[in-house]
Amino acid sequence: MDSYKFFDGIYVYFVTFTTIDWLPVFINPEPIKIITDSLQFCITNKHLKVHAYVIMPNHIHLVVSDAKFDNARLQKTLIDFRKYTGHDLANYIDNSLPESLSMVIHNKKLNDRSRQVWQLGWHAEGLATEKFFNQKVNYIHENPVRKGYVQLPEHWVNSSASCWVNGEEGEIPVALDIDDNE
Numbered sequence: 001m002d003s004y005k006f007f008d009g010i011y012v013y014f015v016t017f018t019t020i021d022w023l024p025v026f027i028n029p030e031p032i033k034i035i036t037d038s039l040q041f042c043i044t045n046k047h048l049k050v051h052a053y054v055i056m057p058n059h060i061h062l063v064v065s066d067a068k069f070d071n072a073r074l075q076k077t078l079i080d081f082r083k084y085t086g087h088d089l090a091n092y093i094d095n096s097l098p099e100s101l102s103m104v105i106h107n108k109k110l111n112d113r114s115r116q117v118w119q120l121g122w123h124a125e126g127l128a129t130e131k132f133f134n135q136k137v138n139y140i141h142e143n144p145v146r147k148g149y150v151q152l153p154e155h156w157v158n159s160s161a162s163c164w165v166n167g168e169e170g171e172i173p174v175a176l177d178i179d180d181n182e
Contacts, residue, residue, distance in 0.1 A: 047073060061140045
């Protein structure tokens with residue numbers, strides 16, 4: 001079961017989803033497209049607002065909220081996102097990656113499914129202040145720099161950094177204003 005905490009009065013969250021055994025799944029365009037398409041669907045159809053994101057080879061960081069500050073709906077949206085992407089990513093791993101990686105997602109003793117892509121549980125942290133919000137946005141954008149993949153955050157394609165730094169629109173629509181109820 002996923003573990004997370006949403007609190008009354010806090011409506012913007014920093015979340016991290018990590019692949020099982022830190023598998024480097026997000027190294028090809030296909031699995032990244034599964035993530036971006038699913039986030040776009042959640043934005044369009046489930047009232048998700050993505051304020052910042054980065055897709056790393058084995059995990060994803062997001063700063064998210066619900067468009068109407070409905071934490072129950074946000075919780076359901078994130079659970080649905082994990083279920084849907086987990087299923088599609090498992091199919092991708094089984095059909096496109098080496099058998100040794102496929103074996104990892106089948107190697108778990110699960111009651112409710114035969115494959116597992118995402119680690120159980122996920123880190124959710126309420127961002128109650130503007131300072132904490134900005135700290136997490138910067139942390140997300142600096143992640144590829146800290147790992148040595150790029151020299152500047154805006155050079156990492158699978159990130160919202162270029163939107164924040166240069167105003168460029170990327171694969172995922174980014175909501176820079178938290179208070180804007182669309």
